[in-house]
Amino acid sequence: MSFAFTEDQQLLAESADRFLADKYDFDARKAIRRGEDGWSREMWAAFAELGWLALPLPEEHGGLGGSTVDVAVLMERFGRHLVVEPFVATVVLGAEAIVRAGSDVQKAAILPAVAEGGMLLAFGVGEPQARFDLHRVATAARRDGGGWKLAGHKAVVLHADAADRLILSARTSGAEDDRDGITLFLVDPKADGVTLRPYPTVDGLRGAEVLLDGVSVGEADIVGGVGAGLPVIEAVIDRAMVLLSAESVGAMAETVRLTTEYLKTRVQFGQPLSSFQVLQHRLVEMLQAKEFAHALCYRAAGAMDTTDGVERARAAAGIKAEAGRAGKMIGQEAIQLHGGMGMTDEMAIGHYFKRMTMIDVQFGNAAHHLRRFATLS
Amino acid sequence: MELVLSPEDEAFRQEVRAFLKEKLPPDLANQSATGLRLGKDDHVRWQKILYEKGWVAANWPVEYGGTGWTAMQKHIFEEECAAAGAPPLIPFGLLMVAPVIMAFGNQAQKDRYLPRILRSDDWWCQGYSEPGSGSDLASLRTKAVRDGDHYVVNGQKTWTTLAQHADMMFTLVRTSDTGKRQEGISFLLIDMRSPGVTVQPITTMDGSQEINSVFLDDVRVPVENRIGEEGKGWTYAKYLLGHERTGIAGTGRSKAQLKRLKEIARTEMSGGRPLIEDPDFAQRIAQLELDLLSLESLVLRVLYAEKAGKGPGPEASFLKIKGTEVQQMLTELMMEAAGPYAMPFQPETFRDPQWNEEPAGPDYAPPLASVYFNWRKASIYGGSNEIQRNIIAKAVLGL
Incomplete structure (x- = not known):
């Protein structure tokens, strides 16, 4: 049920809170980001140890069979601590595509390895001209003997620079914006013809442009059916949007908490800023936006496991729009209420603002998904 | 994001639907939804039908005649009644004073008032606001002076909704001028037929007569009509407000x-x-629908928390704020949708049940502007939305 948490979910929340409070405070995160990868392999091993990487994976492949609500509980905690490890890229996106569409061989080779922390994935479905359209795919896959050759450009692929395997969309037939004819391929990032242009993202993660120039892949590297990739991609992205929203809700909660603390301690005109009603009401509106986004987010998370098709897409579009709007409002207000201090890199608050803003940008912003929400009914 | 119901809840929904189909009188259905005004008899008639079925007091404990429904059942019931266009429950007795009587009243008061509320034998109204005491309710000045077995009450209450129909009024009165002003307030039940009670209607800008001034002029109220202790009325009133806010989300x-x-x-x-294909209008509807979905999700969470034994906390203030904002936006968009036909003022078309001439413009248009203007009250009553923000600032954020 999405309106009251189960005992297991409460236990997961408490243990995640405890672990992250202990190991992942703002200074620890700074140190992690300064490391070679921009995230911590040690932390990743700890996540695996805690069972977090296995959480949503099926039990027959080394997973714990958790629900989307379970993962949302975890993602909310990641949002509170601005976790930078490649959980979304590997577990939420990559592994989910394999769970939904992978062959038995692919599942056996990939899912247990992901659960144990031994394999990283990246999921590249965006393109430079596609903006937020998942079906606009120009990257081409052409028959080449018994296999395929890929050529094209996948845009802003989260954590591609660290991935052991890339899962990429390419067009096996049809025109650039046809819904049919899109196929998912497993690609080795070290294969001939793959060029990565890695970069840090504004909010402290890692990403890369993936350039494909005559990359050979075999029949066994196809995930799902030839030409049948789009429904898989849409299902994966719908669920990922809900989980990113859960992360954003966690960031919202922490942003409100930090801002409240700041207003209570910052003295101007001889009194704490928190004594001014004009500021109190702005803070209340931030909290209100977070509470409603939180409630809607868990409802949408519940819907991911019980609905399909248009109903599922509408739930995902709805929460993505809501989280985008709330995150932007809360972030902008938090900076304003912090005054000059809010502008500094030293304070955590700006980092929360940046993460919430980038979550809005990823997979379609609030305006895009509000429009979809209006159309999908 | 339709609610996913368990088979038991789905069966309950069907049961409620069947009941409404059979028992909701056609002349009452859809009236309030389309802006038509219902009379006292209409409301009482419907509430008595619900009483016969045992469904009038969804929120009451079973021992007092409540339903014993789960949070989800209460929600389903409210949703189905609204979808069928059933008249809304008049909240003052069933939802407002009854919980206070249950929590703080003595046995004699419970025996005397609760069954009559359950049967809709008494129509209640709420005597809180005064001309000088709105948001600053604790400044109220209506005075109750003890005289033997009675209080003698003098003062003026205002914005008293539907007092013109009322048999009883629950009232906050001042019984002491010393000490903290909240501690000088008592909670009295006043019989509206008592000598010295005068009800004077106040016409609102939409032309309707819902609210009233109630003048109290040497009104003798038996001491046995006081709830709980003298000087504790503020505590009881706050308890009541918590209950009001969850229901107010609507x-x-x-x-x-x-x-x-x-x-x-x-x-x-x-x-x-x-119009629904107009991108701007479609987007505003979509945003409103999202707000409503979020609201419903939080309402359900609060209801589930109540089931787990935690009463509605100060978070209930969020429900009041958002619930009334959503209601107001609905009235605004409906009025806007009508375009120029929002203008003709034809109150007889929606206030006079006998009226059957064609209105200027479409059938749905005449009440829309009136409802819009009328509904500006929602962010003002029940503790204005600014007062709700003060409550959250203090009770949730600790400011």
């Missing part, structure tokens, strides 16, 4: 109104196309 009715808004927007034309 998601069932708002869902029904949203459906109606969409129907109107499909009928109205804009630029030669249905």
Whole structure:
């Protein structure tokens, strides 16, 4: 049920809170980001140890069979601590595509390895001209003997620079914006013809442009059916949007908490800023936006496991729009209420603002998904 | 994001639907939803039908005649009643004073008032606000002076909703001028037929007569009509406000109104196309629908928390704020949807049940502007939305 948490979910929340409070405070995160990868392999091993990487994976492949609500509980905690490890890229996106569409061989080779922390994935479905359209795919896959050759450009692929395997969309037939004819391929990032242009993202993660120039892949590297990739991609992205929203809700909660603390301690005109009603009401509106986004987010998370098709897409579009709007409002207000201090890199608050803003940008912003929400009914 | 119901809940929904289909009198259905005004008899008639079925007091404990429903069942019931266009429950007795009597009244008061509330034998009204005491309610000055077995009450209450129908009024009065002003307030039940009670209607800008001034002039109220202890009325009033705020969200009715808004927007034309296809209007409806979904999700969470034994906390203030904002936006978009036909003022078409001439413009248009203007009250009553923000600032954020 999405309106009251189960005992297991409460236990997961408490243990995640405890672990992250202990190991992942703002200074620890700074140190992690300064490391070679921009995230911590040690932390990743700890996540695996805690069972977090296995959480949503099926039990027959080394997973714990958790629900989307379970993962949302975890993602909310990641949002509170601005976790930078490649959980979304590997577990939420990559592994989910394999769970939904992978062959038995692919599942056996990939899912247990992901659960144990031994394999990283990246999921590249965006393109430079596609903006937020998942079906606009120009990257081409052409028959080449018994296999395929890929050529094209996948845009802003989260954590591609660290991935052991890339899962990429390419067009096996049809025109650039046809819904049919899109196929998912497993690609080795070290294969001939793959060029990565890695970069840090504004909010402290890692990403890369993936350039494909005559990359050979075999029949066994196809995930799902030839030409049948789009429904898989849409299902994966719908669920990922809900989980990113859960992360954003966690960031919202922490942003409100930090801002409240700041207003209570910052003295101007001889009194704490928190004594001014004009500021109190702005803070209340931030909290209100977070509470409603939180409630809607868990409802949408519940819907991911019980609905399909248009109903599922509408739930995902709805929460993505809501989280985008709330995150932007809360972030902008938090900076304003912090005054000059809010502008500094030293304070955590700006980092929360940046993460919430980038979550809005990823997979379609609030305006895009509000429009979809209006159309999908 | 339809609610996913368990088989038991789905069966319950069907049971409620069947009941409404059979028992909701056609002349009462859809009246309030379309802006028509119901009379006292209409409301009482419907509430007595619910009473006969044992469904009038969803929120009461079973021992007092409540339903014993789960949170989800209460929600389903509200939603189905609203969808069928059933008259809204008049809250003052069933939802407001009854919980206070249950929590703080003595046995004699419970025996005397609760069964009559359950049967809708008494119509209650709420005597809180005064001309000088709105948001600053604790400054109230209506005075109750002890005289033997009675209080003699003098003062003026205002904004008293539907007092013209009322048999009883629950009232906050001042019994002491010393000490903290909250501690000088007592909670009295006043019989509206008592000598010295005068009800004077106040016409609101939409032309309706819902609210009143109530003048109290040497009204003798038996001491046995005081709830709990003298000087503790503020505590009881705060308890009541918590109950009022969860009910005030009104998601069932708002869902029904949203459906109606969409129907109107499909009928109205804009630029030669249905208004609902206008990108700007469609986006505003979508945003409203999202707000309503979020609201319903939080309402359900609060209801589930109540089931787990935690009463509605100060978070209930969020429900009041958002619930009333959603209601107001619905009335605003419906009025806008009607375009120029929002203008003709034809109150007889929706206030006079005997009226059957054609209105100027479409059938749905005449009440829309009146409802819009009337509904500006929602962010003012029940503790204005600014007062709700003060409550959250203090009680949740600790400012």
